[in-house]
Amino acid sequence: MSSTNLQRRRVRAGVLATAAVLVLGAAAPATAGDGHGHGGRDTYQLTVMGTTDLHGSALNWDYFTNAEYDDSAHNDVGLAKISTLVNQVRADRGDRNTLLLDAGDTIQGTSLAYYYAKIQPISKRVEHPMATAMNAIGYDAAALGNHEFNYGIPYLRTFEKQLDFPLLAANATLDKNGRAAFTPYVIKTVRTPHGKPVKVGILGLTNPGIAIWDKANVEGQMSFGGLVEQAARYVPEMRRKGADVVVVSAHSGADTSSSYGDALPFPENAATLVAEQVPGIDAILVGHAHQEIAERVVTNTSTGRPVVLSEPLKWGQRLSVFDIDLSYGRGRWTVQSVDASVLNSNTVPEDPKIVRLLADEQQTVVDYVNGVIGTSTEAMSAATARYEDAAVLDFINHVQAGAVKAELTGADADLPVLSIAAPFNKDAAIPQGDVSVRDIAGLYIYDNTLLGIRLTGAQVKAYLEKSAEYFKPALTPGTYPAASLTNAVTPTAPNGTPDYNYDVMGGLDAPLTYDIDLAQPVGSRVVGLAYDGVPVTDAQEFVVAINNYRQSGGGNFPGVTTAPVVYNRQVEIRQLLIDWVSANQVVDPAVFSSTNPDWRLTSGGTPLTVTP
Known part of the structure; x- marks a missing residue:
């Protein structure tokens, strides 16, 4: 065996910690067929x-x-x-x-x-x-x-x-x-x-x-x-x-x-x-x-x-x-x-x-992404958005729902507008003070476009139940580290449900509120679903702002691929967020985020404490 081949096999066995340097540093050519052999x-x-x-x-x-x-x-x-x-x-x-x-x-x-x-x-x-x-x-x-x-x-x-x-x-x-x-x-x-x-x-x-x-x-x-x-x-x-x-x-x-x-x-x-x-x-x-x-x-x-x-x-x-x-x-x-x-x-x-x-x-x-386009009244972080109501996702939902509502006509214009957003990037943050393009782009790292679809109350609940599959069970109240609750393994996610397949849903003109009870079996976790404080009925209708990945079947969420599409301008959501900040100049969480959480994780009705 040549010295190069021996080195390479040691790398594969995990003997060499710095594989690239040691393997690639060999001087002899690794063309094991430069000669004749093997009979x-x-x-x-x-x-x-x-x-x-x-x-x-x-x-x-x-x-x-x-x-x-x-x-x-x-x-x-x-x-x-x-x-x-x-x-x-x-x-x-x-x-x-x-x-x-x-x-x-x-x-x-x-x-x-x-x-x-x-x-x-x-x-x-x-x-x-x-x-x-x-x-x-x-x-x-x-x-x-x-x-x-x-x-x-x-x-x-x-x-x-x-x-x-x-x-x-x-x-x-x-x-x-x-x-x-x-x-x-x-x-x-x-x-x-x-x-x-x-x-x-x-x-x-x-x-x-x-x-x-x-x-x-x-x-x-x-x-x-x-x-x-x-x-x-x-x-x-x-x-x-x-x-x-x-x-x-x-x-x-x-x-x-x-x-x-x-x-x-x-x-x-x-x-x-x-x-x-x-x-x-x-x-x-x-x-x-x-x-x-x-x-x-x-x-x-x-x-x-x-x-x-x-x-x-x-x-x-x-x-x-x-x-x-x-x-x-x-x-x-x-x-x-x-x-x-x-x-x-x-x-x-x-x-x-x-x-x-x-x-x-x-x-x-670099010059483009560092351009200042507005200011924020306070800092916002996506670090905890996977397991608790966070202002950064409320911001995304606010912009998406507002863009859809502005284009609705006829009977659809009278329906309440909801929106979904996922914690794509837990490292994303909006600083207090100057806000740049890169700050906003960090919230939405995919080039998805925005659509609006019509769903019933029953479909909204089914959607949230699908989203709640992201969580592992918590059979008793208490304090849990985030890793013990998130990224549950499912038949379609054998390596764990990715963060981008967990959606938070919020309302535009009034809050959509609900608990996710992790003591309950998958499919029966969403409790107390209400819009503007009134329980959502199965027949009630909503317009839901949704990204093209999700609406076209990504994540296999129920009801969305066949739902009537009431808005589709092929506008990228990231650009909508950038344009919103540029137009409004000020990002103020008080405009789009409630003091009390719109959704929470519970076990048997008791709120859970989740640590990073």
Whole structure:
């Protein structure tokens, strides 16, 4: 075994604490097939690297705190960090022996991404900073993520044209003719020292949930099939065309589940199913779920062969590295083994080349997000918004409900208006005094648009019951740490219900009040639901301000996908919040937040005390 291979195996075993530095510091090339062996067969090692869910993270910067990115685990983010890791892997393995892939969700998620989508949209003259960085790093292919469709198909096509590598989506088809909307796969030819090239098939799979989450942008234009079904179609085709290795880049989580329940016939998270059910795949770069999976081995049920999965967390915090060992015999290359690991981007500095390339765009966005647009009479924090009534969510609900009410006509204009908001970002805060764009943007980190729908009182209660599934039981009154009550595991959330799938509902012109009794079973937790102090009846009607993700089925909340839509102006909620502050100049919680809580957690009717 070469010294490099020994080092790499020690890293996988967890022996080396600083994996990136030690593995990548090896001087000898890791092309295990430079010689002959294995009974006279030629051998070769191919390395495939992968990122996913970059979400507009180009540099190691937090636009909401106006500082270098940091979190409780001291992760770093961004393509500039990834570039350094990639350069080191290429130096270690040999540039010609490596490929670099991405598994989607690239152009949405940071103020940088928002600025070049909405403030100064990309065009023939304005290149997306993510395209600039990814081209400079030298990606070979990328799968499409669901968030690629947030800004519409024309915007995505513009981004696609700016890339030096293909965007892949085998399960995206054009409604007008059923043909592939994007390149399904590519076969890359990798030259080996033996003069016997290895053909690497790269299949891209995107998420079927796009049909729900971005319905307004794709309906009537594109459809999105199941990952298993399309992989079963294309993997044999790639093999017939000579692919020696097949790697799938899938914007779909490893643990099978769907946030939209049975609203679609295809699961949202299906990477493991693809590995189990589709013969001929060697490795899968996993995305979408924002999980760290260094290596997971799944056995294909037809062939009994292992398929190796790896997911490099999110935002450029990790780089997945697949080492694929091949041997040559009978006129072709055969995969002998696949090992995977992840490298941590916080172990390396940013690549100065990428930092320099994006310096102007970075300064433009920093100046934009730090612009003062108003003042706040007091500080507000989202830190406790998951488990107690918080003014920051009241503010979001106030702005959303007000925007919807202003546009209602006819009988709908006489209905009471409610609104829902989720604690997307528990680090978000509005300071007392000057308020900037970044302060407001930090409250709403997704590019959702606003709709208004009509629900009955019974549907409102059912909605709140669904939301209350977020909490774990509390069978007796007392004091509980937040972690023991929040993020409950459910059949559709095996890793715990995410914060963004917990909604608080509030009223505009009068309070909507309710208790969530955690001593009661799921489905019977919402107690004392009242509007303006009067119990809500099943037949009572409301207009509810809701985001497009939720209204289109995200989170599988009941009643919303079929409810009458009474408002839909395709206005982004984040921009509504920024515009509201700019117009009103003063953010005063007394305007939109009650002294007494509108909702509370209880056990048997007794309010709970929750600690951070």
